[in-house]
Amino acid sequence: MTNTASQPLFETVAFIGMGLIGSSMARRIKRDGLADKITCAVRSEATRDRVLELGIADEAYCDIKQAVGDADLVMVCAPVGANEAIGAQLTGALKKGAIVSDVGSVKQSVIRDIAPHLDEGVHFVPGHPLAGTEHSGPDSGFPELFEERWCILTPIPGENEAAIAKVKALWEACGMYVECMDADHHDRILGITSHLPHLIAYTIVGTATDLEDALRQEVIKFSATGFRDFTRIAASDPTMWRDVFLNNREAVLDVLGRFQEDLMALQRAIRWGEGDKLFELFSRTREIRRGIVDAGQYFANFSAEGEDRKSDEKSKKKPAE
Ligand SMILES: NC(=O)c1ccc[n+]([C@@H]2O[C@H](COP(=O)([O-])OP(=O)(O)OC[C@H]3O[C@@H](n4cnc5c(N)ncnc54)[C@H](O)[C@@H]3O)[C@@H](O)[C@H]2O)c1
Numbered sequence: 598m599t600n601t602a603s604q605p606l607f608e609t610v611a612f613i614g615m616g617l618i619g620s621s622m623a624r625r626i627k628r629d630g631l632a633d634k635i636t637c638a639v640r641s642e643a644t645r646d647r648v649l650e651l652g653i654a655d656e657a658y659c660d661i662k663q664a665v666g667d668a669d670l671v672m673v674c675a676p677v678g679a680n681e682a683i684g685a686q687l688t689g690a691l692k693k694g695a696i697v698s699d700v701g702s703v704k705q706s707v708i709r710d711i712a713p714h715l716d717e718g719v720h721f722v723p724g725h726p727l728a729g730t731e732h733s734g735p736d737s738g739f740p741e742l743f744e745e746r747w748c749i750l751t752p753i754p755g756e757n758e759a760a761i762a763k764v765k766a767l768w769e770a771c772g773m774y775v776e777c778m779d780a781d782h783h784d785r786i787l788g789i790t791s792h793l794p795h796l797i798a799y800t801i802v803g804t805a806t807d808l809e810d811a812l813r814q815e816v817i818k819f820s821a822t823g824f825r826d827f828t829r830i831a832a833s834d835p836t837m838w839r840d841v842f843l844n845n846r847e848a849v850l851d852v853l854g855r856f857q858e859d860l861m862a863l864q865r866a867i868r869w870g871e872g873d874k875l876f877e878l879f880s881r882t883r884e885i886r887r888g889i890v891d892a893g894q895y896f897a898n899f900s901a902e903g904e905d906r907k908s909d910e911k912s913k914k915k916p917a918e
């Protein structure tokens with residue numbers, strides 16, 4: 598999908614944080630002329646220089662207030678644990694009518710940490726593009742990241758409809774399908790589909806890392822099997838994922854409790870040789886996998902080699918509602 602709008606959707610978009618997600622959005626906005634100008638707030642001088650060198654922002658500042666002063670849209674693209682401090686910098690810094698949005702993986706905490714800091718007349722439309730990789734930083738972004746994936750918006754009831762429509766239009770122009778839901782519902786769903794799998798991957802790879810040296814060497818040597826997929830996920834950014842778990846604590850602990858019970862049931866079935874139970878579960882989970890492929894949502898591995906990505910392209914199609 599490309600921008601079908603004859604004009605840019607925004608005059609100035611300001612990014613706070615220019616890592617994988619911020620830089621992918623900025624690349625898409627630049628590529629398709631979705632805004633006249635991009636500014637950003639980036640803390641390190643080296644990254645500010647890099648962002649300008651890559652040509653994905655027109656202006657890069659250390660100071661958040663300077664970066665957002667002229668913005669019609671501010672996209673907060675930092676780890677969710679930074680939101681309270683970022684929100685505090687937005688007070689008194691924005692034009693009347695400006696929209697603040699974000700890409701954080703947890704939505705209730707983003708609303709808790711940012712909304713109280715926003716002045717009257719500033720709109721807030723939290724969002725979460727369900728697309729990513731295990732890489733971080735401005736060099737890891739690419740404009741096609743969001744293509745044909747879902748984006749969830751979680752506006753607070755009563756928020757300005759025109760502001761919601763503008764953020765929706767931007768994500769659609771970035772190639773995404775957009776749906777609105779409550780932040781609480783979002784956090785429960787993502788607790789199951791994204792946060793729990795990451796926790797499991799970190800655990801499995803952590804367990805293998807703790808094995809004695811000889812065994813660990815062999816795990817690495819023979820990891821071209823199932824383990825390899827877990828290592829990709831477990832290579833994801835530690836700051837981002839620490840913040841996700843600390844900020845979606847209840848939903849994650851809830852689903853983790855259920856997962857532990859299910860794991861115990863499997864442990865019991867293996868111990869007592871209950872093959873029919875194992876077979877029945879593995880057959881059901883296979884169906885789920887088929888459902889995901891049929892819904893056009895299996896093309897997630899955008900890892901460095903690009904090899905998996907190409908093969909995934911074959912299964913792309915518009916996802917089921
Ligand atoms: N990586 C993914 O797969 C993915 C997918 C969807 C959403 N998200 C969400 O997007 C956000 C950004 O993730 P990312 O993958 O782009 O991370 P990243 O590490 O690539 O980039 C994060 C950026 O935020 C900046 N930053 C960190 N702390 C900051 C602070 N206190 N103040 C200002 N800037 C700060 C960093 O310098 C960096 O530029 C996170 O909230 C994450 O939950 C990530």
Ligand SMILES: O=C(O)C(=O)C[C@]1(C(=O)O)C=C[C@@H](O)C=C1
Pocket residue numbers: 701702726727728729730731790791792830897898
């Ligand atoms: O493909 C990956 O590397 C991801 O983990 C991306 C992923 C996910 O869990 O699907 C990770 C976190 C997000 O908030 C959204 C997307």
